[in-house]
Amino acid sequence: MGTSAHTAPFMVPTPPEYTDPEYALHPDGTRVERIEDIVRRRAAATPDLPAVVEPDRVTTFAGLDQASNRVAQALLRDGVQVGDRVSYVGENAPSFLAVLFGASKMGAIPTAVNFRLTPPEVEYILGHSSPAVVVLGRGQERLAAVAAAQPGVKRVVTVEAGEHSTGYDEWLGQTDVEDPGFARDPHDTALMFYSSGTTGRPKGIELTGANLGQAIAAMHYLLELDTTAVALAPIPFFHVSGFGLAIIAVVNGAALLLRNPESPQHLLEILQEHAVTHAVAVPTVIQFLLNLPEARQGDWSALRYMIYGSSPMPEPVLREATEVFGCKFLQSYGLTESTGGVTMLSPEDHLPTPETAHRLRSVGRPMPNVPVRVVDPVTLADLPFGERGEVLIGGGHVMKGYWENPDATAAAMTPDGWLRTGDGGSMDADGYLYLHDRLKDMIVSGGENVYPAEIESVLTGHPGVAHVAVIGIPSEKWGESPMAVVVRAAGPAGESLDAPGLIAWSRERLAGFKTPVDVAFVDALPLNASGKLLKTALRSTYA
Incomplete structure (x- = not known):
């Protein structure tokens, strides 16, 4: 990994066959911008x-x-x-x-x-x-x-x-x-x-x-979607990733298959029955598929691409999946605020040599025409290759702002238009981005982004809760799940509070994927000398 400083955003050159680097094109050759x-x-x-x-x-x-x-x-x-x-x-x-x-x-x-x-x-x-x-x-x-x-x-x-x-x-x-x-x-x-x-x-x-036109363009030439393609869209359209696949399918004339798999076995049946060419899944689901004997007996000649995200693909799982499914694999990283994916771990990157196998731990390189930087989160100065900082995204993908929330918009975007992701990362000299600690403490549970602050805001409304901190703990099924660490309030409400009761109470007020799966009770939350909560200490204890 290189050590020299980079003082400009990293950008991948636009492929020579890609005639309009900023926008995808309609069948009649006009730009997609509405x-x-x-x-x-x-x-x-x-x-x-x-x-x-x-x-x-x-x-x-x-x-x-x-x-x-x-x-x-x-x-x-x-x-x-x-x-x-x-x-x-x-x-x-x-x-x-x-x-x-x-x-x-x-x-x-x-x-x-x-x-x-x-x-x-x-x-x-x-x-x-x-x-x-x-x-x-x-x-x-x-x-x-x-x-x-x-x-x-x-x-x-x-x-x-x-x-x-x-x-x-x-x-x-x-x-x-x-x-x-x-x-x-x-x-x-x-x-x-x-x-x-x-x-x-x-x-x-x-x-x-314009955001959507440029985001579609970044994926347009990568996915090889056409009028013969069948795209499975199990991700809800209220997610920018599910929405993005649906829109790209319509732009390219592909058939959008609306099925909601109830299990890995059901997903496998859907993929086979409908000769799906483009599928989206998280790594844990792909691993579940590989555990089914039918996966090795099926005809996967129709499957062209498996697209995944939320977490890296373990190398042994990737090698097995490549052997079984025989398709191309893509991984992408992005936010709703960046109109979806802005980096791509390409199919070629998923066929590593011993010298490039470390790239499987990355989220790939910036897509064409998407500038990405890693900066000091305080000074916003660009950091040397290999040094950890905050990931910033620029260019036409960046949202217009937050609806009727100028303060939040100002906090999320620099005056010159860079989106502050709040994600910690580093970049190597070849432009591959590696995510590390999430500066916002976001939990990714079953592909859903879960923010501890939202759960904490709800839990503090319980009369028996004096203080609470929410962290993510490993989950074999969902990747991560939220857990609450609680200081009981003085008085009868706090004395009678137990984990099942608080979980049931929060389930009435939070979506299922946000509801804590476990509660730990402590006398005090760990704080540093300045009074800042030390979630790293909680994660080391419980996660």
């Missing part, structure tokens, strides 16, 4: 090809285009204005894409909300984003009353009509299939995701059409 144009151009190019494949139906690109036109007309009929938010809460479904494209076609800002959240968590997000219309997917009718109670909500739409909602089919009713023809400025907010943050409250991440 969400609303993605389905318009694809439907014009390949109207009869399958866009979305479900167990009981297939939606063509023409069908998806027409469905999104109906959504746009229904929103206009409801009085939704340009710039209003339209929230979608639900599992992956054609209706998500119809609302995404339909809201965009009439100028509203689609807002994806995590369907795994509890009603109080959803209530906060809806209160903060102030949507004009809320669409609830299958199984989310429980949230209809919460959504209807929010000021400014003109309509709540559910799969079936209820006391507080209109049925989805009834809502679309006899609406016109004409496209309203809206075209958003590429630098205006085009989409919002809500991601938990270190403040303990979710933040609305504003992404523009």
Whole structure:
């Protein structure tokens, strides 16, 4: 590993065959820089090809285009204005894409909300984003009353009509299939995701059409998606990684397979039955697949790419997976604030020599046209190769900002536009990025980003809790899970508090993946001389 200082961001040269380094291209050769144009151009190019494949139906690109036109007309009929938010809460479904494209076609800002959240968590997000219309997917009718109670909500739409909602089919009713023809400025907010943050409250991440166009471009030439491809999208679309795969599939005319595997065995059956060409999985799931005898007996000739993230792939697992599946492997690193992946560990990197095997511990090199730096987290000065610091991301991938939160935006972005990831890392002389300690103490549980501050904020609301710190502990199933270390409050509430009771209490207020799996009680939390909590000491004790 090199030791000389680098004073400029590391950038990988743009491949010579890549004709537009900043943007992906539609089938007609125009730039991808507006969400609303993605389905318009694809439907014009390949109207009869399958866009979305479900167990009981297939939606063509023409069908998806027409469905999104109906959504746009229904929103206009409801009085939704340009710039209003339209929230979608639900599992992956054609209706998500119809609302995404339909809201965009009439100028509203689609807002994806995590369907795994509890009603109080959803209530906060809806209160903060102030949507004009809320669409609830299958199984989310429980949230209809919460959504209807929010000021400014003109309509709540559910799969079936209820006391507080209109049925989805009834809502679309006899609406016109004409496209309203809206075209958003590429630098205006085009989409919002809500991601938990270190403040303990979710933040609305504003992404523009230009952000999306450039993020798609970075992956465009790498994945070899085309009209013969079948992409399995088990990652929820409210995650930028799941959303990104869906959008890239539509841009390239690939079929998007919407199946939710219930087990590794079920995933294997889906991959085989549908001749999936592009799959996304975390390393633990890939390892589970390898433990199935059927994996070695199957025909994997259709599988072209296995894309993974969240954690490095152990070299023995990678070698076995390469032998069994015979496909190319890709790993990516990124944030919602960076419009998804910004580095890539390429298929070639996954075929290491003894001299390059250490690169499997990295998250790869920056994608084309994406500048990445490692800096001193205090001075923001660039650090020498091999020295640990904070990872910064620049260029057109960086979000516009946090919705109605200028203080958080200023804290996350430098005055000259660099995104402070809060992730600790180092870079070698060949440009490979290695992640180390997470400066924000983020926990990655089953592919979900879990922020201790949010859990701590909820747990301190219990009358029996005086002080609490949340850390991640290893989990064979999920990679990591949250654990709470608690100082009991004085009095009856603290004296009667036990681990099962606190876990049950938090489960009512937090999504399942955020709920602590264990609680330890201590007399005092470890602090340094200046009173700062020493989570490293807690991790060394419990993790």
